[in-house]
Amino acid sequence: MAFVLKAGITLGLIALLLSQVPLDALAARFAEAAPSWILLSLVFFLLQYATAAWRWHLVLIGLGERPAFSWVWLVCYLGLFFNQALPSAIGGDAVRVWHAYRQGQPLSRAASGVLLDRAIGFLALFLLGVAALPLIWTLLPTEWLRWAPIACLLAAIGGLGGLACVGWLPQSWRDLMIVRSFVGLSRDTRMLAVSRQAFLSLLVSLLSALAGVAAFVALARALALPLDPFAAAALVPLLLTLSALPISLGGWGVREASAVLLFVPLGLSEADALALALAYGAATVITALPGGLALPFLKAEKTRQETEPKL
Numbered sequence: 001m002a003f004v005l006k007a008g009i010t011l012g013l014i015a016l017l018l019s020q021v022p023l024d025a026l027a028a029r030f031a032e033a034a035p036s037w038i039l040l041s042l043v044f045f046l047l048q049y050a051t052a053a054w055r056w057h058l059v060l061i062g063l064g065e066r067p068a069f070s071w072v073w074l075v076c077y078l079g080l081f082f083n084q085a086l087p088s089a090i091g092g093d094a095v096r097v098w099h100a101y102r103q104g105q106p107l108s109r110a111a112s113g114v115l116l117d118r119a120i121g122f123l124a125l126f127l128l129g130v131a132a133l134p135l136i137w138t139l140l141p142t143e144w145l146r147w148a149p150i151a152c153l154l155a156a157i158g159g160l161g162g163l164a165c166v167g168w169l170p171q172s173w174r175d176l177m178i179v180r181s182f183v184g185l186s187r188d189t190r191m192l193a194v195s196r197q198a199f200l201s202l203l204v205s206l207l208s209a210l211a212g213v214a215a216f217v218a219l220a221r222a223l224a225l226p227l228d229p230f231a232a233a234a235l236v237p238l239l240l241t242l243s244a245l246p247i248s249l250g251g252w253g254v255r256e257a258s259a260v261l262l263f264v265p266l267g268l269s270e271a272d273a274l275a276l277a278l279a280y281g282a283a284t285v286i287t288a289l290p291g292g293l294a295l296p297f298l299k300a301e302k303t304r305q306e307t308e309p310k311l
């Protein structure tokens with residue numbers, strides 16, 4: 001049922017958007033795309049994936065785990081494959097949790113590691129968006145576009161702070177079922193926050209966010225679209241946040257609708273905003289496809305660990 005609903009939302013949004021734009025203008029943008037800029041965007045995508053894996057590795061170390069970076073990279077890439085390349089309701093984060101559990105991490109710790117990795121990733125995106133705001137404040141034509149990155153950053157900081165405080169609630173509150181499920185995550189949040197890896201993971205996450213924005217700008221250049229890089233730094237975090245909502249398949253449909261909502265006020269036509277979002281989605285799929293090759297390597301690594309003599 002979840003898959004059917006997501007597929008319906010995806011197809012419905014894309015069909016609605018295509019009905020609102022001239023298809024000849026959309027086709028013309030793709031026909032004139034510059035291959036060199038497209039290739040550069042793919043490099044930025046791969047850089048974004050590598051730094052995201054590095055961030056998760058640092059988070060796991062901060063939580064007391066010691067996985068090999070090669071294993072982290074393979075699991076991250078496999079998660080991307082499940083996120084983007086398969087018409088499945090299985091998310092890449094669930095894949096990461098499962099493989100972390102199979103690798104020997106307690107299930108609650110495996111889930112905490114993935115959730116905190118996600119949280120730090122979004123926190124870095126919002127920090128980048130707010131940092132770019134002073135440079136493009138006058139270019140944003142509406143108040144909600146100006147304040148949305150700030151609101152998202154404050155919400156992320158408040159959410160992480162509130163999560164860290166759950167473990168300090170009175171015992172009677174912690175016994176409530178809805179609170180009890182967050183106690184372990186709260187403990188892991190505080191554990192990571194006081195570790196050296198917390199600051200390092202945030203720095204690495206900023207690099208990942210910059211790579212993601214650079215990939216978006218490179219695709220805009222490939223399509224000859226007049227997108228200001230600082231405007232992209234402020235608004236792409238909002239685009240990625242909206243497309244990460246688990247209501248469509250791989251973010252398709254939601255990402256395209258969000259691009260029209262965010263970038264048309266900056267002067268792009270609906271066809272151009274849609275073309276840019278479709279190009280971004282296609283590049284994401286292309287770079288995520290090799291992640292499927294990680295599965296046999298992970299199986300081989302699991303077999304090697306099980307057959308390796310214990311000392």
